[in-house]
Amino acid sequence: MRPIAKWAAAAGVRVLDTEMQDGKWLVTGLGMGTARCPECDARCSRRHGWRIRHLQDLPVQGAQVTLRVNVTRWRCQNSRCVRQTFADQLPELAIALGKRTCRVAELARLVGHTRGGRPAERLLNRLELPQSDDTVLRSLKQHAGGRSRKTIRVVGVDDWAWQKGCRYGTIMVDLERRKVVDVLPDPFAKATGEWLAQHSGIEIVSRDRCGLYAEGARQGAPQARQVARPFSSAAEPASDH
Numbered sequence: 001m002r003p004i005a006k007w008a009a010a011a012g013v014r015v016l017d018t019e020m021q022d023g024k025w026l027v028t029g030l031g032m033g034t035a036r037c038p039e040c041d042a043r044c045s046r047r048h049g050w051r052i053r054h055l056q057d058l059p060v061q062g063a064q065v066t067l068r069v070n071v072t073r074w075r076c077q078n079s080r081c082v083r084q085t086f087a088d089q090l091p092e093l094a095i096a097l098g099k100r101t102c103r104v105a106e107l108a109r110l111v112g113h114t115r116g117g118r119p120a121e122r123l124l125n126r127l128e129l130p131q132s133d134d135t136v137l138r139s140l141k142q143h144a145g146g147r148s149r150k151t152i153r154v155v156g157v158d159d160w161a162w163q164k165g166c167r168y169g170t171i172m173v174d175l176e177r178r179k180v181v182d183v184l185p186d187p188f189a190k191a192t193g194e195w196l197a198q199h200s201g202i203e204i205v206s207r208d209r210c211g212l213y214a215e216g217a218r219q220g221a222p223q224a225r226q227v228a229r230p231f232s233s234a235a236e237p238a239s240d241h
Helices: 102-115 117-126 133-147 189-197 211-220
Strands: 013-021 024-031 046-060 063-075 085-087 154-163 167-174 179-184 204-207 225-228
Touching: 013 063, 024 046, 046 102, 102 117, 102 133, 117 133, 117 154, 133 179, 154 211, 167 189, 179 189, 189 211, 204 211, 211 225
Parallel strands: 024 063, 154 204, 204 225
Antiparallel strands: 013 024, 046 063, 063 085, 154 167, 167 179
8 A cells, every 4th residue: 555645636625545456546535515405406414325436536546546535415405406315416526326436427428439439448558448339329429419409500521430441421510619419320311311400500511522421411401512532532523512
């Protein structure tokens, strides 16, 4: 066991102990929550117990790091609230029910965007952040789904590798916000058209010169102007509406 004097976990977490176990760091901390009910926002004073969260954190000098954070469970004293008990939330550390810190989740999403499923899994394992390809893709879709509720005016459509060289889908990007908004399971015109039809505010569709995406845009967003990217290798001419 090798203690470390200072370890910055996150705001709202007080580190109690650090130790090395089987070549991995275990950091024990205490969550300093607000004791506010996430349902009704009432401040509570009746302690119900404790909850222990184990979170994957960024590695240190090639060694995996796990945060063991004790958070308080409270009993909501608002008689009209539908929630009886709740645990303190630490939004700057991790999302509710998450198994990884926010910084690990963000890094995994960035790797997933650029590498795809299996390559992202291999790279994260080399970085001592082991995650399965399914976990990477699920996190990517959940994050994209949360952003897709915003009004989208200019959308970029392109193919995206679920498994490079074997399985491809379609990625939708909000070009004004520069954010991925969704990842579709296949690169077909029908799926693209159905997605575009669900977002009536789209005015411009930027795509490659693939005929599938051109047809999907015509079906799902006939009111939108199509812009074909000049660096595409396909030979189909641009189609504007």
